[in-house]
Amino acid sequence: MATPPPTPTRRQFLGRLSLPERTYLADALRTETVGGILLLLAAAAALLWANLWPGSYDSVREWTIGPSAPLHLDLSLDAWAKDGLLAIFFFVAGIELKREFVAGELRNPRAAMLPVVAAVCGVALPAIVYTLANAGPGGHPTGWAIPTATDIAFALGVLAVVGSHLPSALRAFLLTLAVVDDLIAILIIAVFYSSGIKFWALGLSLAGLVLFWFLHRHGVRGWYLYVPLAFLIWALMHESGVHATVSGVAMGLILRCHKVGDEKVSPGEHIEHLVRPLSAGFAVPVFALFAAGVAITGPALGEVFTQATPLGIVLGLLVGKTVGIFCGTWLAARFTRAELNPQLKWADLFAVATLAGIGFTVSLLISDLAFPDDPELADRAKAAVLVGSLLCALVATVLLKLRNRHYQQLVDEENLDSDGDGIPDVYQQTAL
Structure with missing residues (x-):
């Protein structure tokens, strides 16, 4: 009698990370968490400054610095923050x-x-929700991309403030989701929000990227070579009409992120370790300081829930992101026969999906790009981003707090190191 073929085992979803991956995740999220708290403080400072002393806030934002020739870099501080500092964020x-x-x-x-x-569903559904809200008279469909972004730093800042002990598997899922989300965001910016392309500048910028790749590929080292080259690539990309942050992503993708020989860390991981604190601790908070300062008044808040554009953004973040991420994950798990980690529930993923609805940094950037000729509408869009992100943070906080005691037990099990050798016991038990 023929032996029946073995039943294929179902792959576990949100299972325990490998020890190297867990170590990397802990290091990365530690920096992002500190950056997230700074981001919250910067946003709060921007709101206070813009509402208490609006004249000085606007004058500082519009203060121009930089050379005009040959690449027209005489930019306002606001533009330097959007185009320059966020290039560091996208580089990481x-x-x-x-x-x-x-x-x-x-x-x-x-x-x-x-x-x-x-991530794809978490981008598509918010865009659909926004478009539906702006389909009628008075709508502004060009802002469809505003509610599509996830801000990992803001989300981690919320987790730190509310004291949620989210297990590493859920944090890893949130980080991976945000990474793919960032890729989609930069593609959207490059394709839909670039205009007036100057091909000579774009060609020189691409040549600079080739030189960057060549030097890195042949093991040439020295920050004094790469930093000026990176700035030149960025400046040429800015002059070309393609949004300058695209250059940051391109240079990040060029770096080698796998180890060779006896390397303890790859060059990409080493550079990321050096640059991430600059991105999370300076670049993004300073951008928030110049981008989040919008007037908060009774009528302005009323417009968020009565006008098509801001309402579409709020619904896109709170409903579109949450439902898109959760349903996309559930469907993908069902069709790939992935089995949820028995220590977690789908309700936990729904809470993380709600947390991923916090769209701050990139959403604020796209608000300016979507309405370049209408500053008032851009400000209303930014106010909607703030309101939508705050609502997502509040709902996620409630959902996570309901399970926080269980999360604490899981985190304690992950971190238990009874023999003090620096390796959690769960990994040694697995090895045995």
Whole structure:
């Protein structure tokens, strides 16, 4: 009698991370958490400054600095923050994405399916919700991309403030989701919000990227070479009409993120370790200081819930992101036969999906890009981003707090090191 073929085992979703991946995640999220708290403080400072002393806030934002020739870099501080400092943020995002593809969750196509589908659905549904809200008279469909972004730093800042002990598997899913989300965001910016392309500048910028790749590929070292080259690539990209932050992602993707020989860390991971504090602790908070200062009055808040554009943004973040991410993940898990970690519930993923509805940094950037000729509408869009992100943070806080005691037990089990050798006991038990 023929032996029946073995039943294929179901892959576990949100299972325990490998020890190297867990160590990397802890280091990365520690920096992002501090940056998230600074981001919250910067946003609060911007709101206070803009509402208490609006004249000085606007004058500082519009203060111009930089040379006009030959690449028209005489920019306002606001523009330097949007185009310059956020290039550092997207540079780190590019390294994160490259690392995810070669060493993280995205290296395995089956494992990558869930966060990728979740991210795509978490971009598509908010855009659909916004478009539906702005389909009638008085709507502004060009802002469809505003509610599509997830801000990992803001989300982690909320977790730190409310004291939620989220297990590492859920944090890893949130980070991977945000990395893919950042890639989609930069593609949206490059395709839909670039105009008046100057091909000579774009060609020179691409040539600079080739030189950047060549030097890195042949092991040439020295920050004094790469920093000026990176600035030149950025300046040429800015002059070309393609949004300058695209250059940051491109350079991040060029870096090698796999180890060779006896390397303890890859060059990409080493550079990310050096630049991430600059991005999370300075670049993003300063951008928030110049971007989040909008007038908060009774009528202005009323417009958020009565006008099509801001209402579409709020609904896109709170409903579109949450439902899109959760349903996309559930469907992908069902069709790939992935089995949820028995220590977690789908309600936990729904709470994380709500947390991912916090769209701050990139959403504020796209608010300016979507309405370049209407500053008042851009400000209303930014107010809606703030309100929508705050609502997502409040709902996620409630949902996470309901399970916080269980999360605390899981985190304690993950961190237990009874023999003090620096390796959590759960990994040694697995090895045995």
